[in-house]
Amino acid sequence: MGTVIVIGSGLAGLASAVRLAKLGHQVTVCERDEHLGGALGRVEADGFTWDAGAASTTLPAALRDLFRKSGRPIESLLQLEPVTEPRRHMFADGSVLDLPINDRGSQQEAWTGLAGEQVAEQWTALVDGYGETWQILRKTSLEPPLQDKLPLKSIRALKPWQSLEKVAQHELSDDRARAVLRHFAAQGGSDAKLTPGYVGVWSYLERTFGRWTIEGGFGALADGLVQRASERKITVRTNAEVVAVITAGGTVTGVRLADGTELPADIVVSDIDPRELYGQLVDDLTAKKVRKRILSTHQAQAAYVVHLGLKDPVPTLPFETVLHGTPTVVVRTGGQAPVGHQAWSVLVHGYPTDDVLDLLIARGLHIRENVVSRQTSPSWWAGVAWEGYKTARRRAANVSPVKGLYCVGAGAHPGSGVPATTLGAAIVADAIGKA
Numbered sequence: 297m298g299t300v301i302v303i304g305s306g307l308a309g310l311a312s313a314v315r316l317a318k319l320g321h322q323v324t325v326c327e328r329d330e331h332l333g334g335a336l337g338r339v340e341a342d343g344f345t346w347d348a349g350a351a352s353t354t355l356p357a358a359l360r361d362l363f364r365k366s367g368r369p370i371e372s373l374l375q376l377e378p379v380t381e382p383r384r385h386m387f388a389d390g391s392v393l394d395l396p397i398n399d400r401g402s403q404q405e406a407w408t409g410l411a412g413e414q415v416a417e418q419w420t421a422l423v424d425g426y427g428e429t430w431q432i433l434r435k436t437s438l439e440p441p442l443q444d445k446l447p448l449k450s451i452r453a454l455k456p457w458q459s460l461e462k463v464a465q466h467e468l469s470d471d472r473a474r475a476v477l478r479h480f481a482a483q484g485g486s487d488a489k490l491t492p493g494y495v496g497v498w499s500y501l502e503r504t505f506g507r508w509t510i511e512g513g514f515g516a517l518a519d520g521l522v523q524r525a526s527e528r529k530i531t532v533r534t535n536a537e538v539v540a541v542i543t544a545g546g547t548v549t550g551v552r553l554a555d556g557t558e559l560p561a562d563i564v565v566s567d568i569d570p571r572e573l574y575g576q577l578v579d580d581l582t583a584k585k586v587r588k589r590i591l592s593t594h595q596a597q598a599a600y601v602v603h604l605g606l607k608d609p610v611p612t613l614p615f616e617t618v619l620h621g622t623p624t625v626v627v628r629t630g631g632q633a634p635v636g637h638q639a640w641s642v643l644v645h646g647y648p649t650d651d652v653l654d655l656l657i658a659r660g661l662h663i664r665e666n667v668v669s670r671q672t673s674p675s676w677w678a679g680v681a682w683e684g685y686k687t688a689r690r691r692a693a694n695v696s697p698v699k700g701l702y703c704v705g706a707g708a709h710p711g712s713g714v715p716a717t718t719l720g721a722a723i724v725a726d727a728i729g730k731a
Contacts, residue, residue, distance in 0.1 A: 298731045301326060301551050301561040303538045303577075306334030306677075307350075307714065308704035309567030310521040311721035314366035316565070317528035320731035324559065325530060326551065328537035333518030334567075335676040339603050342669035344639045345513060346603040346631040349676060351641070352379055352509045352615070353714035354501045359517070362718055365725070366524055373520040375511040381614035382406070386659060387472050388621050394614070395476070398506035400424075407473070415470040422467045422477075426500035428453060433497060438719050441694050441727065442709045456492045456685035463493035475620045482624050482645045484712060485596030486682040495682070501715075509615070509630060538577065541566075541701065546582035548700030565724060567705040569595075569677050570692035582697045593690050596712065598678035599643040602652045603631070605669030606638045611661055613640075619659040622646060627661070637668070677705070679712030694723045702727065 298321045302313045305327040317323045331337060335349030353359065356376055363370035370376065382394040382402075393410045396402035400420065407416035432450050436443055446454075460481050464474035480498045481491035510516045525532060540552040541564055550560040566573045574587040619625040623646025631639025642652050653664050680691050692708040704720045706712035711720075 298322065298562045298728070299560060300324070300563045300565060300728075301538075301559055302565045302567060303541075303551065303573075304328075304334065304567030304705065305332040305532075306567050306705055306717070307336055307517070307521070308706075308708075308717040308721045309334070309565070310518070310525060311362050311366075311718055312565045312567070312702075312704050312724050313530050314521060314524045314528050315362070315721060315725035316563075316728060317525070317530050318366045319725065319729065321563070321728070322731075323528070323530045324561075325525065325532045326536040326538050326553065326559075327532070327534050328554075330534050332522050332532065332534070333515070336515055336518035338513065338515035339671050339673055341603075341671050342605055343634045344603070344605040344631060344637070344669055344671075345515075345633075346639055346641050346671070346673075347514045347628075348601075348673045349514070350714050351514045351628050351630050352507050353514075354498065354505050354507050355715035355719075356505065356508045358715050358718040358722075361722065363520070363524065365722070367527060370520070373523060374516055376508045377511055379507040379509055379615050384614050384617040385472070385476055386617060386619050387475065389472075390660075391472065393472065393476070397502050398504070400503060403503065411470045411472060415468070415473055418468050418470075419473055422463075422496070423499045423503055426494075426497045427504075429494050429497045430500055430504075433494065437688075438710050438716070439723070441723055442688070454492075454494050456494065456688075458493040459489055460491040460493045460495055461488040463496060464488065472620075476618075479618055479620075479624065481682065483599075483626070484682070485598060485645070485678045490684055491682040492685045492688075513630065513632065540579070541573070541577045541698075543578070543580040543582075543698055543701075546580055546697075546699055548698060561700075563700050563702065563728060565702045565704060570703055570705075570707040571595075573703065574692075578698060578701070580698050582699075586693075586697055589690050590692055593680045593687065593707075594683065596678040596681040596706075597645070597647075598675050599626075599645050600652075601644075601673035602642045603669075603671040603673065604640045604642060604652075604663070604667055605633060605671075606640060606663055606666040607668050608636050608638065608666075610638055610640075610663050610666050619656075619661075621659065623655075625652075625655050625659065627656075641673075677707065679706030694720060695727055 481488040633639040
């Protein structure tokens with residue numbers, strides 16, 4: 297039986313822990329805060345409940361695989377529910393697009409109604425084309441560890457040097473369609489001009505696999521993983537900040553906590569910012585090269601999130617509304633509220649120079665007089681910002697050059713977001729294998 301210590305209890309950390317425990321390892325999770333789950337937590341106040349971080353996901357198979365490979369199916373603990381409402385896009389010119397998430401024909405009809413048949417055909421052809429992109433990324437990047445060098449055929453198909461902005465300008469003739477495509481960069485805290493065009497593949501994944509939430513809010517995912525950790529007899533230490541990964545001759549031997557306690561380990565899985573891991577916690581010559589590379593990256597911009605409790609009547613919005621402009625504002629309505637009230641989460645992608653309520657009013661949502669509660673989510677680690685396609689190689693690999701050290705989470709391969717971080721945990725579990 298291998299002794300494993302997982303640093304951090306975000307989605308990727310908990311996912312790694314329960315998978316490895318199922319494989320027979322003795323697992324301890326060390327979390328610096330009092331609560332588990334990281335950005336998957338909840339914000340509760342004045343009778344309202346909001347998801348602090350993620351509220352939905354695509355690729356539900358990644359979550360289903362996680363629970364199946366760690367014990368019982370996800371349905372034994374949680375109920376995944378499809379988001380059936382279109383995503384609303386409100387543009388600066390006053391036009392509105394209700395874009396169905398997972399129906400090709402309905403998407404084409406929506407674009408035809410807004411911008412005409414030509415734009416509708418352009419959008420449909422672009423998303424169709426991302427089908428090949430998905431197959432390449434799935435086989436080379438999202439399911440296995442990142443390969444040292446992709447086949448030339450794959451590189452030519454992916455065109456990593458082509459930015460998402462360039463794709464938008466070249467493939468779409470309508471500025472509103474371009475804004476919708478750019479949003480796949482903005483929601484990850486990056487600039488479309490610096491984001492590879494293949495990131496638009498998420499438009500295909502949504503259309504193909506849909507978008508899913510969880511009954512009772514996405515915070516229930518953290519609860520389910522904590523329960524699964526208990527079922528798998530995982531030791532959980534909260535208020536236990538790891539300040540050093542102890543190594544000997546390029547091999548992990550354990551970790552040191554802030555109170556001086558040393559915990560021995562054969563394997564350490566890190567779910568914290570890799571820049572913190574390699575810059576502060578790991579002092580080993582074998583990490584010198586990777587440390588330099590990772591410290592050259594920059595953090596993606598986390599959304600500024602304000603949660604609003606509103607008394608009726610307020611405008612009726614779908615599950616998610618994107619207010620395009622500078623900055624881009626996203627309104628989520630999936631929170632829980634008392635009767636006669638609604639719970640909105642407002643995410644600002646970009647540097648807000650105005651108050652959130654002022655931003656909403658400027659975009660046509662006049663709800664200032666309806667606010668009865670206002671809360672703010674704590675900032676969270678949003679991963680690595682795209683600074684050109686070479687960023688993928690500067691992101692932390694799942695398998696470290698330090699023997700026994702592994703990386704998961706938003707700053708590691710294959711990237712941020714619920715699907716990617718869940719897949720990263722699967723990659724690490726497969727790499728470590730059975731005890």
